[in-house]
Amino acid sequence: MGQKQSREKLLYEHVVNGNVGGIRALSRQGASLEWKDKEGRTPLIVASKNSRLYHVAMTLIELGANVNAFSKGHQRGTPLHYAARAGLHETVALLLSHGANPSVKNSKHETPLDVARKNEHHGVVREIESRICYFADQICEVFGRGFSDASAPHLSSRVIWVVIVPRSTANPPRRPSLEFVIYSTPQDAEPRKILSLRRCKIKGPKFLQPSPALIIFDKRNKTRYKFTSVTEGDKQQLRRLYNACKGISQVTPTSTQTSSQPLASPLKLPAMASPSPNTCSSPWMPTSSNICMKSPRLHYNHCSTVESWVTPNQSPPHMESHEELNIDSPVAQTPNRFPAPLSPAPSAPPITSDDLSSPTPGTQSGTSALTVMEDGKSGSSNLCIICWGAPVEGACVPCGHMPGCMSCLKEVKVKNGVCPVCRSDIDQVIKLYGV
Numbered sequence: 305m306g307q308k309q310s311r312e313k314l315l316y317e318h319v320v321n322g323n324v325g326g327i328r329a330l331s332r333q334g335a336s337l338e339w340k341d342k343e344g345r346t347p348l349i350v351a352s353k354n355s356r357l358y359h360v361a362m363t364l365i366e367l368g369a370n371v372n373a374f375s376k377g378h379q380r381g382t383p384l385h386y387a388a389r390a391g392l393h394e395t396v397a398l399l400l401s402h403g404a405n406p407s408v409k410n411s412k413h414e415t416p417l418d419v420a421r422k423n424e425h426h427g428v429v430r431e432i433e434s435r436i437c438y439f440a441d442q443i444c445e446v447f448g449r450g451f452s453d454a455s456a457p458h459l460s461s462r463v464i465w466v467v468i469v470p471r472s473t474a475n476p477p478r479r480p481s482l483e484f485v486i487y488s489t490p491q492d493a494e495p496r497k498i499l500s501l502r503r504c505k506i507k508g509p510k511f512l513q514p515s516p517a518l519i520i521f522d523k524r525n526k527t528r529y530k531f532t533s534v535t536e537g538d539k540q541q542l543r544r545l546y547n548a549c550k551g552i553s554q555v556t557p558t559s560t561q562t563s564s565q566p567l568a569s570p571l572k573l574p575a576m577a578s579p580s581p582n583t584c585s586s587p588w589m590p591t592s593s594n595i596c597m598k599s600p601r602l603h604y605n606h607c608s609t610v611e612s613w614v615t616p617n618q619s620p621p622h623m624e625s626h627e628e629l630n631i632d633s634p635v636a637q638t639p640n641r642f643p644a645p646l647s648p649a650p651s652a653p654p655i656t657s658d659d660l661s662s663p664t665p666g667t668q669s670g671t672s673a674l675t676v677m678e679d680g681k682s683g684s685s686n687l688c689i690i691c692w693g694a695p696v697e698g699a700c701v702p703c704g705h706m707p708g709c710m711s712c713l714k715e716v717k718v719k720n721g722v723c724p725v726c727r728s729d730i731d732q733v734i735k736l737y738g739v
Contacts, residue, residue, distance in 0.1 A: 312339035319347040322356065324363050337369040344376040352383035352399065353390050361395055371404040381410035381419075388416040388432070391425035400435050407436075407470075417469070426493035437555065438482065439468040439548035441541065445486070446517065446530040463534060465490045468548045471500070479551060484520065499529070506549050509542050518546055688712050690724065700725075701732045710735050 315335045318326035327347075331337065338346055348369040351361035361383075365371060372382050379386070384404040387395040396416075400406065406416050420428040433440060443466045448459045465487040470480035484499040503523050509516035516539060520529045533541040544554040688694045688708035698713040699706045705725040707713070713733045716722075721730050 311335045315339070316341065316347055316350070319350055319357070319360055319364070322360055324360060327360065327363055328367070331367045337364060337367060338373060340375075344380075346370070346373045346375070346383075348373060349375050349383050349386055352392070352395050353386040355390070355392050355395070358392070358395055358398070362398060365398065365402050371399050371402050372408065374408070379410070380412075382408050382416070384408070384416040385410050385414075385419055388420040388425065388428050389423055391420070391423060391428055393425075393427040393431060396420075396428050396431050400432070406432050421494050424493040426491055429493050430490070433467050433469055433485075437467050437469050438551070438553045439466065439545055439555065441466060441544075442490075442534050443541075443545060444532045444534050446532060461532070464488060464496075465492070466531070466545070468501075468545075482549070482551060484549065501549055506546075508546055509539075511539050511543070516542055518542060518549070520549075690716070698733050698735055700728075700730045701734055703728045703730075706736065 311330055311333065312335050315327055315330040315337070316339060318324075318330065337348070340346055341350075346369070348361060348364045348371065351357040351364060371384075374380070374382055375386075379389070382404065384396065384399050384406060385408075387399060409415055410419070414422070417429065417432045420432060442463050444461050445464045446459065446461045467485045467487070469483055469485060471483050482501045484501055484504070485495045486497040486499070488496050499520060499522055501520075505521040505523060507519040507521070509518050515532060515536065518531045520531070521527075522529070531542075531545065533539065535541070548554045686696045688696055690708045690712035694709035694711070696706050696708060698708060698710040700713065700723040703723050703726050705723050707724045708716075710733065713730075716724060717730045717733055722728060723730055
């Protein structure tokens, strides 16, 4: 036991000294990577707090070190807490890309994101937010005259950076509590305002209007916030923001970066005049939640003052009704944030001229065959369109068409299993009775 303990202490010393070769050799000999010193720190925690030991942290993770090991020492927390406190952007990206949980709280009930904000490490803040956010973009905020910053002499507007993030990991059946985080600029580490959407009432935009706006009412502070798109008439941006407030992620994953990568590329926020895309993924969230952050859109032609807004020529508006959302209820969430594109509805094959001119049983002489209508009934008869001898008495489920008698429909279901009218699959055939 003493020999094993000394071997693990030696591995710990190799970590402090940055000796990667010694770490690998001791690991092959069975030395544990989770041994803790007097302050409760594992070798990975020690490596995560020192910028010179980035390659050591990478080696430890490669050998299987626990990225969520919790220290019970003075500062307490996971390796991600220590890296965020030190402002080590690349180490934070490394830990997140290998499964580090950004929702774990330390002894002060702070997440790694809270620690990074508190220590004003804006690069780390953007990196963590990009892994978990539902929305991240520049938005135009209207203030004054009953809205936020009511001390303003007149109604005006400003461009802000908005991020919507979950406060904690969702524990089914409970959904995560979302936060609407407002920064003055993307370079700020500390938010200007954090709104808990669970304690807010959201008034959805009226998309039929030329300049729709999203209004959030903070019940706790009795304050209203009004948000519009940065570019006038950009209703899509406002729709994305509104959907994110309802718990529907508005960011998409990329195929070039996954949780199995050895190293996540650090997030580099561009200057205000040169936006560039940023990608990310998060292995700790559900599979439908792997996300990335869009590059900020920088348009200032709309957000100068509200008085100077001009109504542009509008394209045909989307027929969306105005709705009011109260976040006291559970957050709306779709089963899959990235649904497959809808397939076109199946249709019946075209009717040839031969079908219309050939005589068929059940028709009067001198008349052509009855034209089958879309609902499965004939234009002037209730006869089965398959045998033309029995009355219509059955319906296809789930399409609902009533093309024929029960015996013919059962035979069709057994042979090819598709509706004679719309060619959609038949789950079952039911018999209808007249009243």
